[in-house]
Amino acid sequence: MNEIRNRANKSVKRLTGSLLAGFAWAVTGVRPIWAGSAPSHRQRIYFANHASHGDFILLSSCLPRQERERTRAVAAADYWGKTPLRRLIANDLLSTVLIERQVSEGAQNPMEAMLSVLEQGDSLIIFPEGTRNIDEDQKLLPFRSGLYNLALARPDVELVPCWIENMSRVLPKGKFLPVPLLCRVVFGEPIALVQDEERHAFLKRSREALLALDPQQKRSA
Amino acid sequence: MLTDFQLLAIGLIAILTLASTVAAVLSRRAETPTATLTNLTQRINAWWVMVAVLGLALLFGKTGLVILFVLISFFSLREFVTLTATRNSDYWVLLGMFLIIIPVQYWLVWTEWYGLFVIFIPVYCFLLMPALTALNGDTENFLERIAAQQWAVMIAVYCMSHVPALLTLSIPGYEGRNVLLVAFLMITVQGSDVLQYIFGKLFGKHPVAPRVSPSKTWEGLVGGLGSATALGAALYWLTPFNPWQAALVAFLSCLMGFFGGLVASAIKRDQGVKDWGYLIGGHGGMMDRADSLVFSAPIFFHIVRYFWAA
Numbered sequence: 001m002n003e004i005r006n007r008a009n010k011s012v013k014r015l016t017g018s019l020l021a022g023f024a025w026a027v028t029g030v031r032p033i034w035a036g037s038a039p040s041h042r043q044r045i046y047f048a049n050h051a052s053h054g055d056f057i058l059l060s061s062c063l064p065r066q067e068r069e070r071t072r073a074v075a076a077a078d079y080w081g082k083t084p085l086r087r088l089i090a091n092d093l094l095s096t097v098l099i100e101r102q103v104s105e106g107a108q109n110p111m112e113a114m115l116s117v118l119e120q121g122d123s124l125i126i127f128p129e130g131t132r133n134i135d136e137d138q139k140l141l142p143f144r145s146g147l148y149n150l151a152l153a154r155p156d157v158e159l160v161p162c163w164i165e166n167m168s169r170v171l172p173k174g175k176f177l178p179v180p181l182l183c184r185v186v187f188g189e190p191i192a193l194v195q196d197e198e199r200h201a202f203l204k205r206s207r208e209a210l211l212a213l214d215p216q217q218k219r220s221a
Numbered sequence: 222m223l224t225d226f227q228l229l230a231i232g233l234i235a236i237l238t239l240a241s242t243v244a245a246v247l248s249r250r251a252e253t254p255t256a257t258l259t260n261l262t263q264r265i266n267a268w269w270v271m272v273a274v275l276g277l278a279l280l281f282g283k284t285g286l287v288i289l290f291v292l293i294s295f296f297s298l299r300e301f302v303t304l305t306a307t308r309n310s311d312y313w314v315l316l317g318m319f320l321i322i323i324p325v326q327y328w329l330v331w332t333e334w335y336g337l338f339v340i341f342i343p344v345y346c347f348l349l350m351p352a353l354t355a356l357n358g359d360t361e362n363f364l365e366r367i368a369a370q371q372w373a374v375m376i377a378v379y380c381m382s383h384v385p386a387l388l389t390l391s392i393p394g395y396e397g398r399n400v401l402l403v404a405f406l407m408i409t410v411q412g413s414d415v416l417q418y419i420f421g422k423l424f425g426k427h428p429v430a431p432r433v434s435p436s437k438t439w440e441g442l443v444g445g446l447g448s449a450t451a452l453g454a455a456l457y458w459l460t461p462f463n464p465w466q467a468a469l470v471a472f473l474s475c476l477m478g479f480f481g482g483l484v485a486s487a488i489k490r491d492q493g494v495k496d497w498g499y500l501i502g503g504h505g506g507m508m509d510r511a512d513s514l515v516f517s518a519p520i521f522f523h524i525v526r527y528f529w530a531a
Binding site for chain 2 (some may be wrong): 031134136169180
């Protein structure tokens, strides 16, 4: 009985994943640009800029199907856990990893939640800014320390910076219907913690590596 | 006895087969295929697909063509808006372009409501879009934003919709043959693009507007326009025109097409991109293929309407 339920659960997730990827493509014509890394079966942490709820759908639809199925996005529990419908979407349809942004008594430690997913061999999508960036004049907010902690705990997992283009225009905060605009996701060269690197220096370096991938940056330069 | 449509299909297949053969021979002869050759093969392959899609749409008549051009407008508008600077406060206007303006404009084509079809965008949308933007209260780069939005729907929706609108013209003695008029326009204008490309690659030396596009040369323009005019004259049997009328109409359409390509190049240069998008392999985006068509279609439409339609 459990076996059947598991299998049904899996195919529902697979179907939703494919449908969403198809929808993301129909609206945004999204295509990946592999600039410094290539699609691979290695376990990875993809870290990206964050402006919209559509971000992780766009990013995961750029991955090969097999990889997409074992790549889970980290999302905020205070948003995605709020209503039963959001919980259904986040947990059952998209299998995101929900974490608490405000650490409180009794809540699961966010690091533990992410590490246990890596333990199972899955890959992660994380947004180190910690929240959606809605400031039109600022490209990328400062990074929070989760990325550093993950790099420290799991040096064997590749950290791949991913610049998501245009998504803030497609689905601005608080809006429901996406505006059809072309999007690209630029996958950059993996970055690793060097010996004795301090938290602050590493976060600054990884933020700059992500910013450098923005095609707009090159265009205006 | 073959119909004109079938004759045309056979002719196009023959030309594409010839093009593919030439490209294959050239590729085999070159030891390492150059970028130009690879691009040429890609372009020809894309032509096969485009001819097949257009042919299929034409078989389904007005409905088929309207659906095809709704999609073409969608892809073009998406590429256009992506390139322009928008702000978050433009959200409703942008969404309205896709969800209201495209469907309404093509519904007007489909129902053959000419009176509203010609003014819906240039009167109603052009006044209401800036009003909506002003209501949102964000005045940052206001004029640039509304100008870019209006030009986007003008090009990608309004001008584009004149192609299927050709099917709504009633021309005495030409009943039931309007799809051939669409084929005539597409073949001469797109043919002119290809011929300008070929003449430019073979003989091109003196650019027409070097700061806009180094690849558009006087040699390519004269050779391409001249041969496309001859092509138009040779295809007069598709149209209600006699041969010299066909030549003149083809010449004007292709000249407008050249201007369309030039304007599109200037926009791309200003925005710092080479292509509008990446939808059509070897060609770039939809707008890279349609830039000449959008400039020629309204002029062609109104010439036919004024001089030939009842």
